[in-house]
Amino acid sequence: MKVLTNLFAAEWLKLRTRPLAWVLLAAFLSLLALYLGLWALVLALQEGVLARGDLRLELLSAAQIVQIRRQLSFPGVFGAVLGQLNSVGGILAVILAAGALGSDFGWGTLRVLLIRAPARGAYLLAKLLALLLALLIGTLAGLALGALIALAAGATLGLPSSLAAGDLLALVVGVARGLYVILPYVLATLACAAFGRSVLAGVGGGLIFLALDVSAGSLGSLGVVNDLVLVLVNLLLQPNINRLVMMNAELFGLDQSVLAGGLDLATLPSPLQATLVVAAYCALFGYGAWRALARRDIGGAG
Amino acid sequence: MSTQIVVQTEALTKRYGKLVAVDQLCLRISRGEVFGLLGPNGAGKTTTIAMLLGLVRPSAGRAVVLGHDIQAAPAAALRRVGAMIESPAFYPYLSGYDNLRVLARAGGLPTTRIAPVLELVELTARARDRVRVYSQGMRQRLAIAAALLPDPELIILDEPTNGLDPAGTAEIRALIRALAAGGRTIVLCSHILHEVEQLCGRVAILKAGRLVAEGAVAALLQRGQGLRLRVEGDVAQAVALAAALPWVTGVRQTDGVLLVDAPAERAAELNAHLTRAGVLVAEIGAQEHSLEQFFLEVTGDH
Numbered sequence: 001m002k003v004l005t006n007l008f009a010a011e012w013l014k015l016r017t018r019p020l021a022w023v024l025l026a027a028f029l030s031l032l033a034l035y036l037g038l039w040a041l042v043l044a045l046q047e048g049v050l051a052r053g054d055l056r057l058e059l060l061s062a063a064q065i066v067q068i069r070r071q072l073s074f075p076g077v078f079g080a081v082l083g084q085l086n087s088v089g090g091i092l093a094v095i096l097a098a099g100a101l102g103s104d105f106g107w108g109t110l111r112v113l114l115i116r117a118p119a120r121g122a123y124l125l126a127k128l129l130a131l132l133l134a135l136l137i138g139t140l141a142g143l144a145l146g147a148l149i150a151l152a153a154g155a156t157l158g159l160p161s162s163l164a165a166g167d168l169l170a171l172v173v174g175v176a177r178g179l180y181v182i183l184p185y186v187l188a189t190l191a192c193a194a195f196g197r198s199v200l201a202g203v204g205g206g207l208i209f210l211a212l213d214v215s216a217g218s219l220g221s222l223g224v225v226n227d228l229v230l231v232l233v234n235l236l237l238q239p240n241i242n243r244l245v246m247m248n249a250e251l252f253g254l255d256q257s258v259l260a261g262g263l264d265l266a267t268l269p270s271p272l273q274a275t276l277v278v279a280a281y282c283a284l285f286g287y288g289a290w291r292a293l294a295r296r297d298i299g300g301a302g
Numbered sequence: 303m304s305t306q307i308v309v310q311t312e313a314l315t316k317r318y319g320k321l322v323a324v325d326q327l328c329l330r331i332s333r334g335e336v337f338g339l340l341g342p343n344g345a346g347k348t349t350t351i352a353m354l355l356g357l358v359r360p361s362a363g364r365a366v367v368l369g370h371d372i373q374a375a376p377a378a379a380l381r382r383v384g385a386m387i388e389s390p391a392f393y394p395y396l397s398g399y400d401n402l403r404v405l406a407r408a409g410g411l412p413t414t415r416i417a418p419v420l421e422l423v424e425l426t427a428r429a430r431d432r433v434r435v436y437s438q439g440m441r442q443r444l445a446i447a448a449a450l451l452p453d454p455e456l457i458i459l460d461e462p463t464n465g466l467d468p469a470g471t472a473e474i475r476a477l478i479r480a481l482a483a484g485g486r487t488i489v490l491c492s493h494i495l496h497e498v499e500q501l502c503g504r505v506a507i508l509k510a511g512r513l514v515a516e517g518a519v520a521a522l523l524q525r526g527q528g529l530r531l532r533v534e535g536d537v538a539q540a541v542a543l544a545a546a547l548p549w550v551t552g553v554r555q556t557d558g559v560l561l562v563d564a565p566a567e568r569a570a571e572l573n574a575h576l577t578r579a580g581v582l583v584a585e586i587g588a589q590e591h592s593l594e595q596f597f598l599e600v601t602g603d604h
Contacts, residue, residue: 002410003377010408019395108391111357112448115385116409118356118376297358 003119007126010113011100015130020099024092025138031088032081032142036149039068039080043157067258073150073159075167079252081146082178085139086245089178090185092138094210097131097186098202101193111298120294124190128286131186132179139175170251181244184237184278185210187285194292213238223267234269237281243274306333308456308487309354313363316349316511323349325511326363331504333455336478336488338502338519340495342601346511347491348388351458354489355385368456384449385458390441394434398425398444401433405448419447422477438465446474450481457481460491475501499593507600515600522596529562529569530589534582543579544572561589 015021044050045057046065060068070076104110117123154161185206192205217238223230233239246268249256257265269277309331316324324346331337341347352358354365356376365372370379392401402416420426423443433441442465449457462478463471478501482488492498498505499519507515515522533540537555544562545553550572552563564572566588573583 006410007408010404013400013404013407014393014396017396017400018393103393107393108389109393111352111355111387112391112405113408114357115355115380115383115387116405116411116452118380295359297352299352299358 003117004122004126007117007119007122008129010117011126011130012133015100015134018099021096021134024096025141028084028089028092028138029141029145032084032145033149035084035088036072036077036080036146036153040072040149040153040157043068043072043153047157049157063258067255069157069159070253072153072157073161074147074154074163075170075252076254077146077150077252078143078167078171078174079249079254081142082139082174082248082252083245083254083256085142085178086181086241086248089135089138089142090182090210091207093131093135093182093186094189094206095203096134097189098193098199098206100127100131101190102197102199102202105193105197106199114298121290124194124290124293128186128190132183135179135182135186136175139178143171143175167252174248174251177244177248180275180278181241181248184241184281184285185213187282187289191285191288191292194289194296213241217242221264221267224264230267234267234273235277237278239267240269240274240277243268243271244278247271247274307331307366308333308335308368309337309489310366311350311354311363312366314350314353314360314365315362316346316353316358317361322511324353324360324508327508327511327513329506329513329516331487331489333487334482334485335504336482336490336502338498338505339489339491339508340498340505340597341508344510345508345601347508348460349511350508351385351387351460351489351491354458355383355387356380357387382452382455383458384452384454384456385460386445386449386462387458387460389464390445392433392441392444395432397430397432398436398440398447399429401444402448402451405451409452411452415451415453419450422450423447424473439467439470442466443470443474446477454486456487456489458489458491461493462490463492463494463497471497495592495594495597505593507597509601515596519593523593527566528589529560529564529566529572529586531560531562531572531586532558532584533560533576534584536581539579540576540581543576543581547572547575 042059043065046059071080104113113123114120150161153159188209189202189206193199193202195201196205216236219233219236223233246256246265307330309329311327311329314324314327315322327350339347339350349358353360354367354372356372356379359373367379368382372379393404396404399416399420402419403413406413406416417426420429423446425440425443425447428440433444436444442462446459446462449459463474466474475497478488478490490498490502502519504518505516505522506513537558540560541553541555544550544560549568550562550564554561562572569586569588573586576583
């Protein structure tokens with residue numbers, strides 16, 4: 001345990017001082033502000049706020065507008081932020097994870113670290129924990145930004161808002177679930193970086209897996225053809241991720257299917273299956289990362 | 303194993319497919335020694351060191367460091383080992399101080415060790431600068447500081463003066479002498495044979511992964527000692543006459559000069575023997591080998 005604590009302290013020092021981490025955080029917050037800002041603009045145009053009611057651009061259906069109004073007010077904004085965490089945030093998390101492990105190969109610092117602390121499993125776990133802490137902080141920063149935007153949108157667009165103690169409890173569950181959804185992609189990235197011994201392998205492997213997985217999500221519609229096909233499709237990662245993301249949205253009164261037309265809620269796996277399947281993928285990728293790191297020789301820089 | 307033996311390898315072997323990088327290497331390094339590990343490029347020096355540090359898994363055999371099998375108990379074996387292997391490797395975005403802080407935290411070492419080791423390598427004034435702006439010499443010194451961080455009993459240095467200017471080289475050599483004088487065991491890999499001759503008490507020479515020579519530097523140089531003479535007249539007769547003497551173990555002729563493998567104190571006797579047989583000796587003297595000459599002979603890199 002002490003070894004893990006020491007390595008976590010080292011990994012956290014490296015990560016929190018790394019410019020890449022701050023650049024990715026800035027990118028996440030900027031994209032989040034853009035996302036929520038655009039919805040606010042759409043809402044303002046739809047309701048004619050910008051033209052004092054003289055001109056209304058009815059771009060979306062009434063049901064969609066209801067969803068957008070919820071996303072821009074409490075507590076729905078939390079669901080919107082967590083939704084972004086599991087889309088844009090996932091991509092940025094892959095880049096961060098690849099940089100964190102791949103750089104230790106590229107700079108040759110892995111051998112220096114392993115001479116001081118040769119427990120490779122503990123090193124990998126410490127790195128994962130440091131990454132999760134960084135992602136948690138990024139999520140909390142995103143939630144804070146979302147709250148500010150919700151306050152501003154509420155004041156300018158006159159959105160109804162309510163925040164109860166139960167919402168804050170739901171926020172804890174939502175954040176934990178949001179990070180759980182990212183975890184398999186982070187672990188797949190670490191496995192790729194360890195196997196390819198580079199940042200490039202990590203980023204490439206992680207993003208290709210992410211892209212393939214999202215594409216595989218569209219196979220969900222095949223489930224209506226046959227029950228066996230549905231069972232098989234639901235063993236892929238993406239339908240299970242979709243279920244968890246959906247649950248996070250519902251936690252804050254949002255209905256993702258209204259804004260994401262391709263999502264068929266009826267074919268998604270159960271919450272228990274989603275949790276277990278994601279856990280199984282995490283275990284698989286985590287084992288792959290550990291095996292690639294633990295069993296292989298550590299050479300020089302580059 | 304005696305506690306006086308700091309490093310012991312038993313038939314240590316590393317294969318990469320068909321390539322045998324290190325072949326059945328048996329070494330014993332005693333406490334307080336300055337031990338030189340020499341060999342041409344690709345001889346297996348760095349692989350040997352990497353196996354001693356647990357970075358590379360041996361294909362066969364074992365290595366015991368400070369009384370612990372490096373494969374079975376790497377943490378215990380490396381607790382009091384400091385090493386600089388291959389080129390210096392650091393996090394470029396961190397300062398020299400923070401790089402050492404990462405290593406101290408990873409190894410569970412007190413950060414109070416950082417200031418003294420920076421002082422020792424004369425980097426205190428630049429400790430807060432990012433490593434990115436360090437010169438090669440500064441990186442080299444920081445790597446030595448990192449090796450000294452755990453107050454090591456055993457220090458393994460791979461090309462420690464690489465990239466240093468003459469003044470820096472002299473400082474590092476003085477530092478190595480001071481560390482050795484303090485009772486630490488030092489394993490030194492260097493291509494600068496003059497440096498090894500100056501610093502090391504004992505050396506091992508590797509060629510194509512095999513140990514081709516090992517022993518005290520003084521003894522190895524003595525082994526190469528002989529007589530160098532120039533004769534007038536029949537050189538072939540002189541070779542035959544010299545070779546016939548029982549205490550002569552070999553005679554070579556290069557550029558009209560005879561190199562006779564014989565004790566230096568037999569010079570007068572050899573001179574008299576040749577003169578009596580009618581061979582005029584124009585010049586005779588002791589032929590002293592440098593480590594470089596010996597190295598070139600045993601590695602066949604003439």
